[in-house]
Amino acid sequence: MDNYEILYRGNLPTGKRSVPQPELLEQLYQKFNCAQPMDYHGHSLSVSDVILLNQAGKISAHYVDSIGFKELPGFLDTKPEHSSVLQMLKEKCDAPECNPTVCRKARDGHEL
Structure with a gap:
């Protein structure tokens, strides 16, 4: 975790909060590669980037792999x-x- 910095933080729209994680990760990948938010000034998502999701108070970390995503249990452990x-x-x-x-x-x- 020490080798990463937070580039963007945002809230999921109400309708996206119940979307299954694999689908949501794909949607976020598309958004940050094809239609980036106006206030985002980072690079397109690529291999080795990490997406943190907070769904219903449960935080999970997901590594952007060459194909798909890999969950990173313990990524936030200190x-x-x-x-x-x-x-x-x-x-x-x-x-x-x-x-x-x-x-x-x-x-x-x-x-x-």
């Missing part, structure tokens, strides 16, 4: 999904002499 490899080694290694950067256990002794 905490890392996985701890670092060193932290995982430290947690997995029960040997008292284990130093996570120079572990004395054989590599296959760790379960990652």
Whole structure:
């Protein structure tokens, strides 16, 4: 998320709020490529752009892929999904002499 910036924010018209997500994403793609809003000054939607939808209080993120969209669960999460490899080694290694950067256990002794 840190590599993205918000280029446009708007409200869905009442009639669009109940449109299924795949159809709505396609409509938004068409709108921002063919008939951009007057107050939009960004580029046309393309691969690697992300669309955030807030439908009935549920926010979802969707990656613009080469064909269609991929949902990005956890895109807005602020905490890392996985701890670092060193932290995982430290947690997995029960040997008292284990130093996570120079572990004395054989590599296959760790379960990652």
